Amino acid sequence: MRVVTADGGILETLGALDDPTRLRVFCALRERERCVRDLTECERLGQSLVSHHLHRLMRAGLVRARRDRAYTLYSVDPAGLRSAAVALDSLLDPSTLVAEARPGGNSGCCA
Numbered sequence: 001m002r003v004v005t006a007d008g009g010i011l012e013t014l015g016a017l018d019d020p021t022r023l024r025v026f027c028a029l030r031e032r033e034r035c036v037r038d039l040t041e042c043e044r045l046g047q048s049l050v051s052h053h054l055h056r057l058m059r060a061g062l063v064r065a066r067r068d069r070a071y072t073l074y075s076v077d078p079a080g081l082r083s084a085a086v087a088l089d090s091l092l093d094p095s096t097l098v099a100e101a102r103p104g105g106n107s108g109c110c111a
Contacts, residue, residue, distance in 0.1 A: 010084075010087050010088065012061075013061070013062065013084045013087070013088070016056050016057050016059070017062075021043070021045065024043055026057055026062065026076070028043060029063060029075055030076055032075075033073045033075040034073065034075075035071045035072065036050050036051060036054070036074075039054075039074070054074055060080070061080035061083060061084070062077060062080045062081065062084065063075065063080075064077040064080070
């Protein structure tokens with residue numbers, strides 16, 4: 001599992017979800033585990049495009065794959081989601097802002 005970190009991991013996570021097609025594939029996987037064929041049918045995409053998007057989601061740690069007989073099944077990785085949520089929460093939590101970063105907190109700037 002790849003841990004999402006502030007030194008690029010957050011960018012990888014956000015970048016993995018910034019494409020509308022990739023976001024639809026991710027949302028389809030949130031519904032249930034799927035194979036590439038299922039994703040190509042439900043999203044009306046070509047196999048190579050689905051594979052490309054799955055690879056990007058896996059690289060970001062949001063999706064994982066497992067073999068089942070002749071098929072590879074893809075699902076959302078709960079550990080990757082937790083890691084992404086923690087990283088994004090710490091980045092977007094207003095309570096973690098230092099006083100100087102808050103509105104009116106840097107009275108010495110441009111004085």
